[in-house]
Amino acid sequence: MLIDSHCHVDFPDLSEDITGVVMRARSAGVSHFLCVSVNLADFPRMVEITAPFEDISLSVGVHPNETLSHDEEPDANTLLNLATHERVVAIGETGLDYFRSEGALDWQRDRFAVHIAVGKALQKPVIVHCRHAAADTVELIKTEGAHECGGVMHCFAEDWATAREVIDQGFYISFSGILTFKNAGELREVAKKVPLDRILIETDSPYLAPHPFRGKTNEPALVRYTAECLAELKGITLEEVAQVTSDNFSTLFPLAKVSKGLHI
């Protein structure tokens, strides 16, 4: 079985046909999904839309690119309360993005630190987004003690030095459809070096559809293409990739109710 460790099935592109999305994924051997929150305003809707599906776990958090007024900024108590929801297995997505946000970004670093504090308080891992901010992301993971709750660098597109730094902090590395892109040769070299017992796979759907669907709407069924790419890079079978990445997922997110039995 395959697990999509990071998707946004509550986003309109996918939620309009969420039953179809889940069915197609199950047919492709995907037996669990982590639906990742990007802001608190949409969290109740995400809980509601995904409620009929036992194989969807949730996270709660505010994405680093969400621009909010000061009084909307999530404080630790608000996040703590939402994160105690029984289907919430992780905190995020959080992290740093210096590509899409400009100016003084202390607020992004503060927000990231609040998410790590909540992860530590509840012993729920953090899901970390990082774009053009690798050094500061690693720095905050270290200074805020994120190894105490663990976490994952999602949609990984950084270099091997960054991967190794976060692995040393107990983090996992999640590869998305980017791994299959024709121009992602450097990332594939990084993937060869990341130990198998530290790897997760994801779609980040509806974004980042893998080759040969690049540019189209992505959905969890397509996580298989990233798994196949990884199998080739590691010189192992698709079944082995499925097994090890699913085991890794269950280790990192022990609260996720992953059912066994679906084979690919």
Ligand code: NI
């Ligand atoms: Ni995402």
